[in-house]
Amino acid sequence: MGDGALITTKNLVKQYPIGGRKFTALKNINLTFETGEFTGLVGPSGSGKTTLLNIIGALDNPTEGHVIVMGQDTRELKHRQAARLRTEHLGFVFQTFNLLPVYTVFENVEFPLLLLEMSGADRKKAVLKALEWVDLSDKIKSRPAQLSGGECQRVAVARAMVKRPKIVLADEPTANLDAANSHNILETMFRLNKELNTTYIFATHDEKVIGYLRRKVTLTDGQVIEDVSTTPRYPTANEEMS
Amino acid sequence: MTWFLLKGLLRDRHRSILPVIVIAAGVAVTILMYCYLLGFVDDTARTSAKLDTGHVKMMTQAYAEISDQIPNDLALSGVNKLLSDLKAKYPNLDWAARIKFGGLLDFPDEEGETRAQGPVFGLALDLLTQDSKENERLNLEGALVQGRLPESPGEILVSEKFAQNLGVKIGEMATLISSTTTGSMAVQNFILVGTLNFGIGPMDRNAMVADMSDIQYALDMEDGAGEILGYFPNLVFNKEAAEEIANEYNSVNKKTDDDFSPVMITLRDQNGLGELMDMIEIEAFIIVAGFIFVMSIVLWNTGLMSGLRRYGEVGVRLAFGEAKSHVYRSMIHEAILIGLFGSVIGTVIGLAGAFYLQEHGLDFSGMTKGSTMLMSNIMRAKITPASYFIGFIPGLLATVIGTLISGIGIFRRQTSQLFKELET
Numbered sequence: 015m016g017d018g019a020l021i022t023t024k025n026l027v028k029q030y031p032i033g034g035r036k037f038t039a040l041k042n043i044n045l046t047f048e049t050g051e052f053t054g055l056v057g058p059s060g061s062g063k064t065t066l067l068n069i070i071g072a073l074d075n076p077t078e079g080h081v082i083v084m085g086q087d088t089r090e091l092k093h094r095q096a097a098r099l100r101t102e103h104l105g106f107v108f109q110t111f112n113l114l115p116v117y118t119v120f121e122n123v124e125f126p127l128l129l130l131e132m133s134g135a136d137r138k139k140a141v142l143k144a145l146e147w148v149d150l151s152d153k154i155k156s157r158p159a160q161l162s163g164g165e166c167q168r169v170a171v172a173r174a175m176v177k178r179p180k181i182v183l184a185d186e187p188t189a190n191l192d193a194a195n196s197h198n199i200l201e202t203m204f205r206l207n208k209e210l211n212t213t214y215i216f217a218t219h220d221e222k223v224i225g226y227l228r229r230k231v232t233l234t235d236g237q238v239i240e241d242v243s244t245t246p247r248y249p250t251a252n253e254e255m256s
Numbered sequence: 257m258t259w260f261l262l263k264g265l266l267r268d269r270h271r272s273i274l275p276v277i278v279i280a281a282g283v284a285v286t287i288l289m290y291c292y293l294l295g296f297v298d299d300t301a302r303t304s305a306k307l308d309t310g311h312v313k314m315m316t317q318a319y320a321e322i323s324d325q326i327p328n329d330l331a332l333s334g335v336n337k338l339l340s341d342l343k344a345k346y347p348n349l350d351w352a353a354r355i356k357f358g359g360l361l362d363f364p365d366e367e368g369e370t371r372a373q374g375p376v377f378g379l380a381l382d383l384l385t386q387d388s389k390e391n392e393r394l395n396l397e398g399a400l401v402q403g404r405l406p407e408s409p410g411e412i413l414v415s416e417k418f419a420q421n422l423g424v425k426i427g428e429m430a431t432l433i434s435s436t437t438t439g440s441m442a443v444q445n446f447i448l449v450g451t452l453n454f455g456i457g458p459m460d461r462n463a464m465v466a467d468m469s470d471i472q473y474a475l476d477m478e479d480g481a482g483e484i485l486g487y488f489p490n491l492v493f494n495k496e497a498a499e500e501i502a503n504e505y506n507s508v509n510k511k512t513d514d515d516f517s518p519v520m521i522t523l524r525d526q527n528g529l530g531e532l533m534d535m536i537e538i539e540a541f542i543i544v545a546g547f548i549f550v551m552s553i554v555l556w557n558t559g560l561m562s563g564l565r566r567y568g569e570v571g572v573r574l575a576f577g578e579a580k581s582h583v584y585r586s587m588i589h590e591a592i593l594i595g596l597f598g599s600v601i602g603t604v605i606g607l608a609g610a611f612y613l614q615e616h617g618l619d620f621s622g623m624t625k626g627s628t629m630l631m632s633n634i635m636r637a638k639i640t641p642a643s644y645f646i647g648f649i650p651g652l653l654a655t656v657i658g659t660l661i662s663g664i665g666i667f668r669r670q671t672s673q674l675f676k677e678l679e680t
């Protein structure tokens with residue numbers, strides 16, 4: 015594949031109808047993402063980070079332009095095919111965790127695997143492994159309401175990672191967490207990025223998150239104003255400590 | 257996956273127990289109302305049929321025209337022949353001739369002077385013939401308060417209340433003062449042998465029950481009768497059969513140029529019973545439809561699929577790759593499951609209530625006191641085969657409609673939008 019990039023956006027435009035007018039949330043975005051990246055879409059609130067992330071995740075359609083994820087143009091995918099793409103290759107982490115409250119930690123993490131029609135034994139193995147990654151092996155029977163915010167987000171990370179997707183999209187994953195929990199979750203993702211070569215794309219304006227990034231794409235008013243490689247600060251320091 | 261979703265459903269009270277309670281309550285009320293309405297119509301029709309209208313009724317055309325004035329001068333004659341013809345042609349039905357009459361009942365003292373008197377509404381029935389079913393049909397035995405039923409000619413019964421008001425006792429002599437079919441005064445002595453309480457407002461005020469042949473004699477109506485009533489077996493009215501019999505009979509015997517030729521009408525043609533029956537049918541439909549509407553809204557709000565509460569769940573499921581159609585289908589399955597469950601429970605409760613009302617009834621004697629309609633004081637529900645499934649219509653429809661409404665809300669939104677609405 016000539017443009018064998020994992021994700022490519024081409025002249026991406028997103029407009030929202032507001033009243034009778036149109037509000038342009040994304041203006042002509044051209045970006046590529048490669049396998050194994052640890053990248054942040056950075057910018058002030060309202061700059062279009064979430065919108066861009068949702069379009070990449072095929073949760074939303076662009077008004078103009080294209081997103082090509084693993085060789086598939088998301089605009090040409092039918093509902094079912096987009097669902098398939100997400101099942102197989104995409105994991106999501108949300109600002110508000112979005113765990114399913116009536117299910118246990120184990121069941122929440124198990125859910126994405128049910129869509130893959132895995133055997134029960136394989137599912138169990140994968141779930142236990144994922145919970146090991148986030149250090150929650152002792153909480154498998156708990157319900158989300160019994161967990162702290164940090165623990166909830168770790169469950170969410172385990173849920174996003176359990177099927178070992180190519181890509182994890184995380185929208186403000188630390189916005190509802192204190193500093194210690196933010197670092198914990200970021201270190202976990204940073205480690206998994208290295209171990210499993212999973213591509214991470216964040217939408218964030220949190221300096222702590224930015225400190226872990228290897229690439230920083232800055233958005234302002236729906237436009238990319240900067241796209242640079244950065245050297246991650248935090249995990250190096252923490253790795254030396256431990 | 258199915259098991260996974262079922263687990264979630266069972267654990268989420270807002271989606272399982274609460275809606276099941278709401279549906280069960282709605283279904284139970286629907287069934288109760290339905291059975292009660294049926295019981296009301298049935299009771300009213302049955303009471304009317306027994307006392308007044310029969311399932312079919314034969315009169316002269318002239319009598320039929322002003323039957324509420326009890327014009328006995330226009331009554332049928334040659335009744336024995338008419339009866340035996342009817343019995344031969346329609347052996348399935350039970351036929352009975354009756355005379356309704358008005359008059360004054362006078363109780364004299366030892367000197368023969370009036371001690372007490374009052375107007376009566378009279379009903380002459382075949383009480384003394386061996387195979388007459390009138391006694392049983394009107395449950396005179398059960399209605400008897402004092403004394404006994406007439407066993408020989410010249411014996412009569414009156415309403416218990418009438419007897420009390422006049423201060424008369426059984427065993428006393430009573431004189432009926434009325435008019436004959438030819439317009440002259442009719443005076444006839446009887447012996448009061450018993451008092452009755454029918455549990456039917458107007459009948460209990462001032463009824464007098466006498467044997468047919470006594471009244472024929474008193475009113476100078478030899479072999480005559482105001483009306484001949486026909487009854488289906490077990491007193492169950494059959495609209496189609498009644499109409500067929502009436503039409504067939506009229507096509508042969510009714511002569512447009514002879515006012516005294518007989519005409520046959522059905523229960524539905526009398527006392528507005530046909531309209532009442534049709535109205536109740538419509539009302540039952542309105543009740544069921546109303547409950548579907550109200551319950552759909554209630555369920556939509558209580559949270560079987562309540563919009564916002566489930567946006568997060570639906571959003572997550574879609575984000576992790578469940579197809580929209582699959583989510584939608586699973587929600588509908590869930591609704592059907594909950595609807596069925598609630599309907600079953602509600603049907604059991606509703607039928608239990610209806611059964612109680614069928615056996616014991618509710619006493620409305622306070623409300624029917626002044627009424628002139630022949631309505632029983634005790635209203636009973638009636639359970640029919642339809643009672644067993646009528647509740648499933650609102651129970652299932654309401655849940656499925658509720659799901660469709662909220663489902664539309666979810667599916668018109670972009671998946672990304674589901675999360676945004678959660679966050680704000």
Ligand SMILES: Nc1ncnc2c1ncn2[C@@H]1O[C@H](COP(=O)(O)OP(=O)(O)O)[C@@H](O)[C@H]1O
Pocket residue numbers: 030031032037039057058059060061062063064065066217673
């Ligand atoms: N559904 C929508 N309808 C209208 N405007 C929207 C919608 N979603 C986002 N926007 C607008 O688009 C802009 C970008 O939003 P968003 O991508 O959420 O920004 P960020 O995540 O960077 O804070 C904002 O100005 C926001 O108000």
Ligand SMILES: [Mg+2]
Pocket residue numbers: 063064065185186217
């Ligand atoms: Mg955002």
